[in-house]
Amino acid sequence: MSTPTVDVHAHLALPQVEEAVAGRPGRAVARALEARRSGPEAQAVSGPMIRERIPRLTDVRTRLAAMDASGIDVQLVSPVPDYHYWADEELARTVCELANTATADHCAKAPERLRGLGLVPLQHPHLAVDALEHALENGLSGVEISSHAPGRELSDPAYEPFWSRAEETGALLFLHPYGCTLDERLDRWYLSNTVGQPTENAVALSHLIFSGVLDRHPDLRLIAAHGGGYLPTHIGRSDHAWRVRPDARGCARPPSSYLGRLYFDSLVHDRDVLRELLRVVGAGRVLLGSDYPFDMGTDDPLAALRAAGLPDPDFHAVRGGNAAALLDLS
Numbered sequence: 402m403s404t405p406t407v408d409v410h411a412h413l414a415l416p417q418v419e420e421a422v423a424g425r426p427g428r429a430v431a432r433a434l435e436a437r438r439s440g441p442e443a444q445a446v447s448g449p450m451i452r453e454r455i456p457r458l459t460d461v462r463t464r465l466a467a468m469d470a471s472g473i474d475v476q477l478v479s480p481v482p483d484y485h486y487w488a489d490e491e492l493a494r495t496v497c498e499l500a501n502t503a504t505a506d507h508c509a510k511a512p513e514r515l516r517g518l519g520l521v522p523l524q525h526p527h528l529a530v531d532a533l534e535h536a537l538e539n540g541l542s543g544v545e546i547s548s549h550a551p552g553r554e555l556s557d558p559a560y561e562p563f564w565s566r567a568e569e570t571g572a573l574l575f576l577h578p579y580g581c582t583l584d585e586r587l588d589r590w591y592l593s594n595t596v597g598q599p600t601e602n603a604v605a606l607s608h609l610i611f612s613g614v615l616d617r618h619p620d621l622r623l624i625a626a627h628g629g630g631y632l633p634t635h636i637g638r639s640d641h642a643w644r645v646r647p648d649a650r651g652c653a654r655p656p657s658s659y660l661g662r663l664y665f666d667s668l669v670h671d672r673d674v675l676r677e678l679l680r681v682v683g684a685g686r687v688l689l690g691s692d693y694p695f696d697m698g699t700d701d702p703l704a705a706l707r708a709a710g711l712p713d714p715d716f717h718a719v720r721g722g723n724a725a726a727l728l729d730l731s
Contacts, residue, residue, distance in 0.1 A: 404717060405474035407724035408702060409575070410626055410666045410690030412481045413507055413517075414458035417499045427487040438580055438597075440588030450696055457694035461510040467693065468514065472703050474721070475730060476693070478508060479518040479545040482579040486524040486550045493522035497532040505539040516728055517541045518575050523550035526559035530566045542728060543573030543622070548605035549582075555605050556612030564618045573727065577626040578602055594697060602630025607639065610659045611651040619662060622727065624688060628669035633660055633681045657681070664727070666690025667719055668698065672709040684715035688724045 422428045436444055456463045458481065468476060485496050501519035508515035519536030521529040521544045536544050549555060567574055581587055581597025602625055609615055609623075632639070639656040642649040652659065660682045668690040669675050679687055689706060692698025699705050706719055725731065 404721045404725055405730060406472055406703065407475045407477070407689060407721040407728065407730070408468070408473045408691045408693065409477040409624060409688045409724050410577075410668055410698070411464075411476045411478050411693035412458060412695065413478045413504055414455060414481050415500055415503050416459070417503050418480070418485070418496055421495050421499055422485055422488065422492070425488070425492065427489075428485075431485070431487045435580060438584050438588060439591075439593045440585075442589065443591050443593060446591075454694045461507060461515075464693075465511055465514060471691070471701055473691070475514055475516065475724075475728070477516045477518065477542065477573075477575075477724070477728065478504060479575050479577065480504060480520055482545060482547060482577045484520065484523070484547050484550075484579055486522070486547065488522070488524070490522075490525050490528065493525050493528060494532070496520065497522055497528075498535060501532070501536045501539050501541060505541055509540075518543050518545045518573065520544055521546065521563070523547065523553065523560075526553070526557065526563065529560065529563040533563065533566055533570070533572060537570060537572060543567070543575065545575040545577055547580075548576065548578040548601040549608075554608045556608035556614060560614075561617070564614060564621060567622075568618045568620045571620075571622060574621065574623040575626065576602065576605060576623060578605065578630075598627055599630030602627055603632040603635070606630070606632050606663070607656070610639075610656045611643075611649065613652050615659045615662055616653050621662075622664070624664040624666060624727075626666055626668070626690065626692075628667065628674065628678050628687075629660075629663070629665045629682075633665065633678050634674060636660060636681060661686060664688055664723070667702065667706060668692055670699075670705075672705070675705070675709045676711070679709075679711065679715060679719070684711075684718050685723055687719045688727070689719055689721065 508517040521532035578601030
């Protein structure tokens, strides 16, 4: 049997979660922050774009038809990354449990073709392990996390039990930023996404590397969305700082040496950047990603991959071989 084609970056809308958070004071504050960060022009475009895509975000048959049209055999489905990290402990538990069970139910409608990721409440680190366990108990492959929670970076020692348990269980962690703390500096021309997302990826991965999290947890299975943002193609600056600055020596080895321990999706929108990503991290660490079904994704991830002109072994590794091994699709 040939290796399946696997898309590791595809999203699911969760009306159950939206119903649970509706009307909460924190929700209104979070939406106001998002509007301020994005700007009115982006909000005016994004609202209709998302509404038009609701069937693709919720209906399994529509999802499978789109997968067939783009040549995708298996999708790793993660919730639309609105994490509700503003929620208190009780609501946070509810959000994660609803997200986990709803994602599992969605994937169970096509178990041979869909795998799922749940959520954990990074704003309450002491709840993260239980939420991870709940996701795994529901048959999910792991969880999706953002680049930070309010007042906490991924280097925060409070996350150590979560990293330990994820490592022990082999859970997949999908790092997908939501929002950028550069705020109104990015509120025009959709810079909140085009610049903000790759910036957040680079910051979050740098926290994991420089703080020694990856030294302490070398077997973490973490996938960074959007090709890891700016970090892989600018990692030389991090290595230079590590060599010349004693205050940058939080990790045991040069930062570039950790990239080969992580996984990255292929969604970089540039064939030369994709080739450079493979050169830096290795062909065994890049996975096909589409960001289905959003406008900042691609409807034909295989065409984008072919455009990079990779050697056949590398092409097929990214197309599905690497993800099939991660998801144990054999």
